[in-house]
Amino acid sequence: MARIGFDNDKYISMQSQKILERIEKFGDKLYLEFGGKLFDDYHASRVLPGFAPDSKIRMLEQLRDSAEIIIAIHAGDIEHNKVRNDLDIAYDREVLRLIDAFRSKGLLVSGVVITRYHNQAAVDAFQEKLERLGVKVYLHYPIAGYPQNPSLILSPEGFGKNQFVETTRPLVVVTAPGPGSGKLAVCLSQVYQEYTRGVRAGYAKFETFPIWNLPVTHPVNLAYEAATTDLDDVNMIDPFHLEAYGKMTTNYNRDVESFPVLNTMFEHIYGTSPYKSPTDMGVNMAGFCITDEEAVRKAACSEIIRRYYNAACAYKRGLIGREQIDKAEFIMTRAGVTVADRPVVAAALARARETDGPAMAIELEDGTIVTGKNGTMMGAAAGALMNAMKALAGIQSDIDLIAPIVLQPIRELKTNHFGSENPLLHSDELLYALCICATTNPTAARAMKALDALKGLEAHSSVMLARVDLEVYRRLGLNLTCEPQRRTNRLFDKN
Numbered sequence: 035m036a037r038i039g040f041d042n043d044k045y046i047s048m049q050s051q052k053i054l055e056r057i058e059k060f061g062d063k064l065y066l067e068f069g070g071k072l073f074d075d076y077h078a079s080r081v082l083p084g085f086a087p088d089s090k091i092r093m094l095e096q097l098r099d100s101a102e103i104i105i106a107i108h109a110g111d112i113e114h115n116k117v118r119n120d121l122d123i124a125y126d127r128e129v130l131r132l133i134d135a136f137r138s139k140g141l142l143v144s145g146v147v148i149t150r151y152h153n154q155a156a157v158d159a160f161q162e163k164l165e166r167l168g169v170k171v172y173l174h175y176p177i178a179g180y181p182q183n184p185s186l187i188l189s190p191e192g193f194g195k196n197q198f199v200e201t202t203r204p205l206v207v208v209t210a211p212g213p214g215s216g217k218l219a220v221c222l223s224q225v226y227q228e229y230t231r232g233v234r235a236g237y238a239k240f241e242t243f244p245i246w247n248l249p250v251t252h253p254v255n256l257a258y259e260a261a262t263t264d265l266d267d268v269n270m271i272d273p274f275h276l277e278a279y280g281k282m283t284t285n286y287n288r289d290v291e292s293f294p295v296l297n298t299m300f301e302h303i304y305g306t307s308p309y310k311s312p313t314d315m316g317v318n319m320a321g322f323c324i325t326d327e328e329a330v331r332k333a334a335c336s337e338i339i340r341r342y343y344n345a346a347c348a349y350k351r352g353l354i355g356r357e358q359i360d361k362a363e364f365i366m367t368r369a370g371v372t373v374a375d376r377p378v379v380a381a382a383l384a385r386a387r388e389t390d391g392p393a394m395a396i397e398l399e400d401g402t403i404v405t406g407k408n409g410t411m412m413g414a415a416a417g418a419l420m421n422a423m424k425a426l427a428g429i430q431s432d433i434d435l436i437a438p439i440v441l442q443p444i445r446e447l448k449t450n451h452f453g454s455e456n457p458l459l460h461s462d463e464l465l466y467a468l469c470i471c472a473t474t475n476p477t478a479a480r481a482m483k484a485l486d487a488l489k490g491l492e493a494h495s496s497v498m499l500a501r502v503d504l505e506v507y508r509r510l511g512l513n514l515t516c517e518p519q520r521r522t523n524r525l526f527d528k529n
Contacts, residue, residue: 039329040084040320046093048319053097053240056317057204059308060236063228065221066317068209069241073135076120078242080513081257081334082320090242094207095139101205102142104224105129106215109151112160118212122505126160128211133169144201145170149216152176172197174216174223181219181295188302193223194230213265218292222299229303236308237300239289239315244269246283246313247321253334255284256369260341263361264354275311283313335371336492336513342366342373343515347498350518376515378494381405383517386496392521394418396512397492398425408458411441415495415503416464419510422491426484435478436467461506488512497521 057064070078072090079087086092094101110116111125118128129146136143146164148157151173161171174196177187186192206224208217221237228235243258244250250269259269265288272285274293289312300307309315324330342362348354366372373379378395385393385405394406394414404425406418424431444463448454459467465485472479489511498516499507507514 037326037329037332038084039324039326039333040082041323041325042084042086042089045085045320045323046089046096048322049090049093049240049317050096052317052319053093053205053238054100056236056238057100060234062233063201063204063206063235065206065208065224065235065237067217067221067237067239067241068207069213069217069239070243072209073132074121075242077257077261077337078320080340081254081330081337082324083329083333084325085320091135091139094141097205098140098142100203101207102144102201102203103136103207103209104144104147104199104201104220105132106147106149106208106210106217106220108149108215109154109157111212111215112148113154113156116212120508125211125215129164130167132209132211142203143169144206145172145199147172147174147197147199147216147220149174149219150176170199172199174220181292181299184295184298184302187222188226188299193226196223196227198227199224213262218296222296222303226299226303234304237315238317240317242318242320244284244286245321246272246285246316246318248284250284251368252284253331253338253369256365257334257337257341258286260338260362260365263341263345263358263365272311272313275313278310283311285312289315335369336376338362338366338369339371339373339376340513340515343494343518346518347516350498350520376492376494377401378403378492379515382494382496392495392497394493394495396422396488398422399487399491411438411445412459412464413456413461413500413503414497415499415507416459416461418493419461419488419506420464420468420481422488423481423484426487427480429477429481433477435475435481436464436471437475440467440470460500460502462502465506485510 053066073088075087075090079085107125107129116125117123118125133143146169148161148171151157164171177192180187208220210217225235225237244255248255250271255269259267268287269284270287270290272283272290275281275283293312297307300309345354345359345362349356349359378397381395381403382393382405385395385407389407391408392414395403396418397403402425404418404421406414406421408414409417421431444459444467445457449457468478468482472482491512493507493512493514495516497519498521
């Protein structure tokens with residue numbers, strides 16, 4: 035059993051109470067900028083073992099009667115079809131997914147704000163689509179000199195031009211499908227327009243990382259840097275907090291750089307600023323809920339290595355520049371780790387050398403490592419899954435769970451009818467075949483019951499996997515990394 039290092043129940047309770055306290059501080063209404071992911075926060079669950087991926091939404095459920103939600107999306111992200119890489123879903127489609135998810139939890143979605151709108155055709159089409167679905171849409175416009183020109187920003191020609199979102203509850207959560215969507219600007223625009231309507235509204239920020247009461251170089255905070263190399267985020271001591279209180283806290287460059295401007299805005303809106311530092315703006319309580327420092331450090335170091343491999347593969351695919359790999363390598367150096375600290379890496383590479391082909395390794399909870407290679411019927415990713423399921427279910431490795439009479443028709447369908455040049459089964463095809471056999475084979479059924487035990491296990495491939503294998507491993511919850519090596523020499527790989 036993996037060591038738990040985080041008290042999730044304590045976190046939900048403390049976080050809910052902290053937000054309620056912040057609402058009371060301002061009186062009428064609080065606009066809460068929600069950074070990171072409200073759903074599916076697998077980064078947090080990996081670096082804080084015990085943190086549930088749905089912790090934030092569970093916390094909001096406790097406040098559902100007091101809360102409503104605004105979703106912000108940058109017009110440019112719609113126009114350029116920006117994709118959320120962890121789920122491989124475009125930002126505009128992610129907005130729809132978020133609305134459905136919030137509604138399924140009984141949370142009120144007030145509407146969608148499209149930020150920095152300037153008459154893009156793709157944005158107009160998205161707005162029409164949302165409105166046909168019964169979703170309210172509001173447009174916010176670019177402001178010259180933002181955020182360095184508070185006199186213009188806080189005027190009828192600045193925030194005053196934006197369409198105001200009518201809200202009715204004391205807590206308004208502003209979230210987005212990803213970073214750079216304009217959440218802060220939406221919050222401040224709403225605060226300004228509330229002020230012009232005689233409502234005293236407050237602002238606060240809820241962002242899990244970096245954790246303000248952990249050191250700048252703590253592995254958990256370094257893992258956040260590793261996850262945001264594309265944003266150029268750098269952890270740093272909050273100089274405003276240090277000057278105001280004589281205490282060192284961790285923040286990051288974007289908040290520190292923008293705080294003087296934000297502070298000026300607050301003074302314009304409130305008369306005086308409610309905050310003395312970027313840290314003051316936050317309400318994150320995660321740092322108080324770590325119960326096992328060693329377990330959290332180990333988990334975070336593993337995440338730093340995984341982020342390096344993700345960057346290396348993205349570079350190989352032409353998705354990012356070399357500078358992001360350099361950053362990921364530098365963060366590994368600061369954390370004092372190397373790829374050799376990830377046991378599945380050596381195991382996968384050794385198996386690849388032995389077989390002179392692609393190989394996969396999966397590390398079980400007890401430290402045992404099982405491997406897979408390309409066989410006559412299935413690929414390395416599928417083979418490793420099968421071997422891991424057997425090991426977890428206590429089934430001998432030489433026992434066949436899938437009858438050839440089931441496998442052969444699948445191979446023929448792939449090659450003869452679907453036009454695949456790869457006759458080997460991918461991970462999804464293996465699991466479908468195993469499901470069929472499990473209806474009549476009790477041993478196969480036992481292997482299927484081991485699927486849940488794969489969640490959270492570490493896996494490494496000696497080559498970059500096909501998209502379908504990547505998706506299966508993600509859905510099963512394995513922490514997968516791949517060597518930045520192509521599976522074939524073909525320039526176009528449709529498998």
